[in-house]
Amino acid sequence: MPPIGEYGLLGDTRTAALVSADGSMDWFCVPRFDGEPVFGRLVGGTAAGAFRLGPRLPAPVVQRRYRGNTATLETTWAVGEARLTLTEAMVAEVAGRMLPASLLLRRLTVENAPVEAVVHFDPRLGERHRAPRVSRRGHGLVCQWGSLAISLACDADVRIEPGRSTSVTVTPDRPVTLVMAVAFREPLIHVDPAAAWDLVVEDEARWRAWCAEIDSDLPFRKSVVRSLLTLRLLTYSPSGAPVAAPTTSLPEHPGGIRNWDYRYAWPRDASIGIAAFLGAGKLDEAHLFLGWLLHASRLQRPRLPVLFTLDGRHAPPERTLTGWPGFARSVPVRVGNAAAEQHQLDGYGWVVDAAWVLVKARQRLHSETWRVMRGFADLVARHWREPDAGIWEIRAEPAQHVHSKLMGWLALDRALRIAETHGTRPDQRRRWLDARDAIAADVRAHGLDPVHNRYTRSYGSADLDAAVLVLPLLGIEDARSPRVTGTVDAIRKELSAGGPLLYRYLPGSDGLRGGEGAFLPCSFWLVQALALTGRRAEAFGLFTELLRYVSPLGLLPEEIDPATGAYLGNYPQALTHAALVQASLALRASGPDADSLLERRQRRAASAANHQRRSRAPMSR
Amino acid sequence: MGWAVFGLAATAALTAIMIAAQMGGLSRLDLPLVLGMVLTGDPDRARVVGFFVHLGAGQGFALGYGAAFVLLDRATWWLGALLGLLHAAVALTVLLPLLPGVHPRMASHRAGPRSTAVLEPPGLLGLNYGIQTPVVAIVAHLAYGTMLGLLLQVR
Numbered sequence: 001m002p003p004i005g006e007y008g009l010l011g012d013t014r015t016a017a018l019v020s021a022d023g024s025m026d027w028f029c030v031p032r033f034d035g036e037p038v039f040g041r042l043v044g045g046t047a048a049g050a051f052r053l054g055p056r057l058p059a060p061v062v063q064r065r066y067r068g069n070t071a072t073l074e075t076t077w078a079v080g081e082a083r084l085t086l087t088e089a090m091v092a093e094v095a096g097r098m099l100p101a102s103l104l105l106r107r108l109t110v111e112n113a114p115v116e117a118v119v120h121f122d123p124r125l126g127e128r129h130r131a132p133r134v135s136r137r138g139h140g141l142v143c144q145w146g147s148l149a150i151s152l153a154c155d156a157d158v159r160i161e162p163g164r165s166t167s168v169t170v171t172p173d174r175p176v177t178l179v180m181a182v183a184f185r186e187p188l189i190h191v192d193p194a195a196a197w198d199l200v201v202e203d204e205a206r207w208r209a210w211c212a213e214i215d216s217d218l219p220f221r222k223s224v225v226r227s228l229l230t231l232r233l234l235t236y237s238p239s240g241a242p243v244a245a246p247t248t249s250l251p252e253h254p255g256g257i258r259n260w261d262y263r264y265a266w267p268r269d270a271s272i273g274i275a276a277f278l279g280a281g282k283l284d285e286a287h288l289f290l291g292w293l294l295h296a297s298r299l300q301r302p303r304l305p306v307l308f309t310l311d312g313r314h315a316p317p318e319r320t321l322t323g324w325p326g327f328a329r330s331v332p333v334r335v336g337n338a339a340a341e342q343h344q345l346d347g348y349g350w351v352v353d354a355a356w357v358l359v360k361a362r363q364r365l366h367s368e369t370w371r372v373m374r375g376f377a378d379l380v381a382r383h384w385r386e387p388d389a390g391i392w393e394i395r396a397e398p399a400q401h402v403h404s405k406l407m408g409w410l411a412l413d414r415a416l417r418i419a420e421t422h423g424t425r426p427d428q429r430r431r432w433l434d435a436r437d438a439i440a441a442d443v444r445a446h447g448l449d450p451v452h453n454r455y456t457r458s459y460g461s462a463d464l465d466a467a468v469l470v471l472p473l474l475g476i477e478d479a480r481s482p483r484v485t486g487t488v489d490a491i492r493k494e495l496s497a498g499g500p501l502l503y504r505y506l507p508g509s510d511g512l513r514g515g516e517g518a519f520l521p522c523s524f525w526l527v528q529a530l531a532l533t534g535r536r537a538e539a540f541g542l543f544t545e546l547l548r549y550v551s552p553l554g555l556l557p558e559e560i561d562p563a564t565g566a567y568l569g570n571y572p573q574a575l576t577h578a579a580l581v582q583a584s585l586a587l588r589a590s591g592p593d594a595d596s597l598l599e600r601r602q603r604r605a606a607s608a609a610n611h612q613r614r615s616r617a618p619m620s621r
Numbered sequence: 622m623g624w625a626v627f628g629l630a631a632t633a634a635l636t637a638i639m640i641a642a643q644m645g646g647l648s649r650l651d652l653p654l655v656l657g658m659v660l661t662g663d664p665d666r667a668r669v670v671g672f673f674v675h676l677g678a679g680q681g682f683a684l685g686y687g688a689a690f691v692l693l694d695r696a697t698w699w700l701g702a703l704l705g706l707l708h709a710a711v712a713l714t715v716l717l718p719l720l721p722g723v724h725p726r727m728a729s730h731r732a733g734p735r736s737t738a739v740l741e742p743p744g745l746l747g748l749n750y751g752i753q754t755p756v757v758a759i760v761a762h763l764a765y766g767t768m769l770g771l772l773l774q775v776r
Contacts, residue, residue, distance in 0.1 A: 013734050031730075093733040101731050185745075210734065237732040239741040239749075284737050291739045298649045299751050311741060311749040312649065367665045 001026075001042070001327060004250055005551045005567035008064065008073045011233035012090035015102060016246035018042060018571075021061045023054030023075060023086050024120075030148060031101060031184035033236060033243045034263040034310055036126035038150065043249050043259075043333045045325045049124030053086055053106050053178065055079050056116040056167055064552060069211035069225055070204040071233055073553070082113040084170065091199045092237075093206060100189040102182035105196045108168075109175040117176065119158065120165045123150055127321050127335075134162055140190060153179045155193040215281040219587040220543060226554030227577035228280055231273060234574045235285070236310040240292035241265035242273050243310065245558070245570035251330030252559055252569045256514035259330050261337050262570040264307045264315050267293055267347050268391070269574050271354035276581040278361055290358065293351060294372055302375030304347050306393070307340050315340040342389035343398065346467075348376045349407025349414075356414035359421065370422045377415035378428070381435035384408040385442075390458075391467045392504060396511040400459035402447035403467040405439055410474050412436035440476055454487040457505055464491050466504045466522035472532040479532050488529045495522075497562035500545040502526060517559035517568040520549070524579035528586040536590045543583055556580065624687040625680060627772040632679025635765040636672070642757040649750040650743065650757065658726045658740060679765075682708065686769045694775055701770020702763050709762035713755055717743040 007018040007026070015035065017028040026041040028051070040048030059077040067074055072089040091103040108117050123132055125145045132143030132150070140153040141160055152160060156176045158168045170176050177193035191199075210232070211225050218224045234243045242265050249259035270289040277285040296312030297304055307315055320332035355365060355373045365373070384405065387398035391407075412432045419429050446459040457465035464487075471487055472479035495503045501518035508515060523546055530539035549560055551567075556576040558569030642648045654664060656678070657671025686704055690696035720743060721729035727740040747754035 014730070014732075093735055095729055095731045095733055095736065099731075206735065232734055237734060237736050238728045238730050240728075287739075288737070292741075295649060295741055298643070299646045301646070311744065313749075313752065366663065 003566055004327070004557060004571050005555075007042075007555075007571065008066075008075075008553050009071075009230065009233060009246070009555060009572055010073055010088060010090050010104070011071060011246070012092040012094075012102060013233060013235055013237040015090075016233060017090070017104070018247065019073060019075075019088065021064060021075060022052065022058075024050050024052040026050050027247060029246070029263070030150075030182050032310060033234075033246055035184075038123040038125055040124065040129075040324075042247065043324060043327045043330075044129070044321070047124065047129045048324070049122045049129065050120065051122070051180075052118065052120040052165075053088075053108065054117060055084050056118040059084070066226070066553060067204060068208060069229065070207040071229065072200060072204055079110075079115045080113065082115045083111040084115045084117065085109050085111075089200045089203065091196070092203050093199075098189060099191065099199070100181035100183055101186075103191060103196060103199070104180040105177065105193070105200050106180075107175055107177040107193075107197065108170045110170045110172050112172070114169050114171040117168050117170050118165050119154075119160055119168055119178065121152055121160050122163045127324075132162065137190070142188065147185045149183045149188050151181045151183075151188050151190055153181075153190060153193060213281060215279075217588060218280060218584050219540070220547065220584050223547060223550060223554060224280065224581050224584045227556075227580045228277065228282065230555060230572055230577050231276065231574055231581075232285060234572070235273075235288065236265070239295070239311050240288035241296070241308065241310040241312070242269045242289060242292070242574055244269055244307075244575065245573050247570045248335055249324075249330065249333040250327050250557075250568070250570045252516040253330070253514045254328040254561075254566075254568070255330055256516075257330075257332065258512060258514065258516055259326060259332065259334055260339075260570070261318070261335050262573075264309060264337055264340075265292070265296070266307045267297065267304055268350045269578065271350035272575065272578045272582065274354040275357045276578045276585070278357055279585040280581060283361075283363075286358065290354065290369070293354075294369060297372065301372060302379040304351060304376060304379075305340060306342050306344050306347060306389075307337060338395070339389070339393040342393060343386070344390065344393070345380065345384060345386075345388045345401075345404040346391045346407035348380045349410035352376055352411040352414045352418075356418055359418050365418070365422060370418065373415060373418065374424065374428065377412055377432050380408045380411045381431050384435060384439055392510065394510050400446065401465070402443060402455050402458060403465055403470070405443045405447060406455075406468065406471065406474060406476060409436055409439040409443070409476050412439070413475060443476075448483075452486065452490065453483055454490045455483075463506055463509060464494055466491050466495050466502050466519065466525065469522060469525040469529045472529050480534055485533050488526070488533060492526060497560075499562075500526075500542050501549075501560055501562050517561045519559055520546075520556060520573070520576045521558075521579035524576070524583040527583035528579075531583070531586040531590040534590075536587065539583075539587055539590070543587065546580075624683045624773060627769060628680040628683025629676065630772065631683060631765045631768040632676055634768055635679065635761045636675060638761040638764055639757065642753070642761075647751060648747075648754040648757045650747055650754050655720070655724070655727075655740060655743075659724055662726060662739065664739075682765075683769055686766065687773055690770070690773055690775050696770055696773045696775050698767045698770040701766035701768070701773075703766070704770075705762040705764070705766020706759065708766065709759045712762070713746045713758055717747050718745055 002020040006021045010017040015032050019025045028039040029035040029037045041050040055077050059079045062078045063076040076085045088106040135142045143150045179193045179196045245262035248261035252258035270293050274286045274289045296308045316336040318336040318338040324333035326333050388404050390401035455468050457463040477484045497518035502522040504519035527539045527543045555572040557567035557571040558573040653668045653671035656674045657667030661667050721727045
C-alpha cells in the first residue's frame, strides 16, 4: 500500500474518499462517513475493492494539488512526452436539485500526446466484500446490493467490467469523464458527465468564496485555509457533526494493535472547532457545531458522552472485522469505538469553554444553551473528584488525571464568567465557585511535582502529559509564571520526539502493547503555549518547522513516526487541523505585527543562506 | 364543542408524554420546537409558538377522529387506540421523513456546506432523534386516541 501521507481527500460533507497518488480510490464509505466501505482496500486488502483511474503503466507524478482553495484534487503524471491529469471531486451541493446524495466525478485529460489509461472499478460492500449484482444502462453500469446502488457512467466508448481493468485512450481533444452516483434507499439518479463537470465547477466557485471569507490576517494563512476547508469537509452537513477522521484503523504503530475507528463525532472536537471557526471568521460553522452539540447531548444530559454517531446516537459496540489484513498488516481492523463507554471529565471543560468563546464574541446564548451549560457545570461541581479515562482514552483503570482536573476547573470558571451576563441563581454560582477553588487547591496539592514545581500527568506521578500544554490558556495560573513556563519547558524537553515533535506521554506508559508516534496536535498546542507565554518568536519558529510535516496537499494525520516522518493514525485528522488553526490564532493574538515577524524571520533565513553561499564560494574555487 | 375540549385534553396528554420522554432521555423529538422553528429561528420562542401550533394541530386531528367515529357509528377506547396507532404510523413513516422537504430550518440527508439549517432531519421512524423515538410516538398517540375514544360520544 502507498504511505498514508500520499493519499488525497475527496469529500462532499456527507462522506469522503481517499485517493492515492496512482489514482486509486482505496477508501470510500456509503452513504455517509460511518457507512460500510465500497472501496476498502486501504485496510481491507485488494478483496475489499478499489476504483483506480490513471496511467496504464507506472508513471511518475509530476504534480499533485488541490485546484486553488477548492476540494477538487488534481494529479498529473508524466507519461513519456505527454502529461496525463486526473481531476476529481465530489459534488457537495446537491440539495434542492434532482441530484444523487453522493456524486463523484473523475476526469482524465492529456497534453501533448494520446495516453493509454486504465479504469479498474471494483466495488465490494462491507465486511464480507460482497460483490454487486451488475446490470447495464446504455454506456452506464449499475451495481446493486439491496437498498444500495451505485452507477458509473462514462462519456467514452468503453465497456467497464467490475473487477477487471479496462484500457481507454485519452487524447488531447477528447477527455474521458467518469461519473459515479450513489443511491441508498432511494432511486438512482443518473447524471450526464458534462452536467456533472458543471456541478464541480459551481462547487469550486462556492469553496473559493467560502475560503475568501476566512480572516486575511491569520499567520500561515494558506495552511490555515486548507485546514479549515478540511475541517468543513469532515463535518457531516445533515447534522453538523464533526467527524474525527474519515477512516478506521489506520495504525498508530505500523503492524501494531492501536487501530481505532474515528468515524464518529467527539464533543471535544466540536468545541475546539467552534473556537477555530469563530476565531477565523466563520460564524455559521461555529453555530453548526454548537447546534450539533446541543442536539446530540440531549438524551444523556447532563452527562456528556465521550462520542456520538453522526446523528447523535450511541456509538455501536466495538468489534473487529474478520479477515481484514489492515494497513501495513496492522490488525485488528475495528469498527465501533469502546471509548464511548468511558467517563472523561475534560469534555465538559472544552464544551463550556466553547460557549464562553461565543459569549466573548458577543453571541448571546439562547436560554436552552445556557441551561445545558449550567447542567454541565453542576455535574462537574458534583463529580470532579472521581477518576476518569482522561483525554487520551486510556483503556485501563480510571485515574486522577491532572489535565482532566484542569479542564473541570475550566468548565466551572467559564460557567462563572458566562453567568456574569446570563441569568443564574446565586446559590448555583456559589457552588461553582467553591468547586472551582477546591479543584485548584486539589490540583496544586496532588498534581504538582514538588521537586521540579511542574504539573504532572496524574496525581502522585512524576510523569508528564502533553495535554497539560493547554495550561497557559486556562487562567488557573498566570501564563508567564515559573510554574506554567516550567511545565511547558519540561514537556517540550522530556516528551520531545525530535525536532518540533512531541509524544503525548512517555511511550509505553498506556498499558497497550507496542509504541506509537509523535502526537501532532500536541506540537501545535506547544506553539499555542509558547505564544501565550510571551515567546512568540519561538512559537513562530516551531510552527514553521511543523509545516515540514504538512503533506503537499495540506493534510495532516494524528501522529508522525519520528524516525521516518511517515504518517500514522487515522487520516486526515480533524483534531490536528483544528490545533493548527488554534496555533495560528494564538500567534495572531500574541501580537499585531505577527506577520511582519515572520517576514523578518524569512528575510533573515534567506540572508543567512546567501551569506553561507558567499562564504562557501572561495573554498570551492 | 366536545371535540374541541376533548381534543385539547388529548393533545395535552400527548404533549405531556412526549415531554416526559424527552426529560427521561428516551427521545430528542421535541414537537413544539420542530413546529415552532418553521416560524422563528430562536429555539426559546419557537417552543412557545410551536406549542400553540401543536395544540391547533391536535384540535384538527381530533376533528378527524370525531369524523371517523361518526362514520363507524361508534366511539370506544380501543377504536380510538387503533386510530392512534394508525396516526402514529403515518406520522413516523410519512410526515416526519417528509418534513425536511418543507421545513425551512431542517437539514436533509442531502444537506451540503451551504446549509445553515439548525434542525437535524428525523430520518425514517424518527430514529435520528433516539432509538426509542418510535416507541414514544406510538405510546403518545395511543394515549391521544384512547382518550378521544373514551371522551367523544356518537349521537
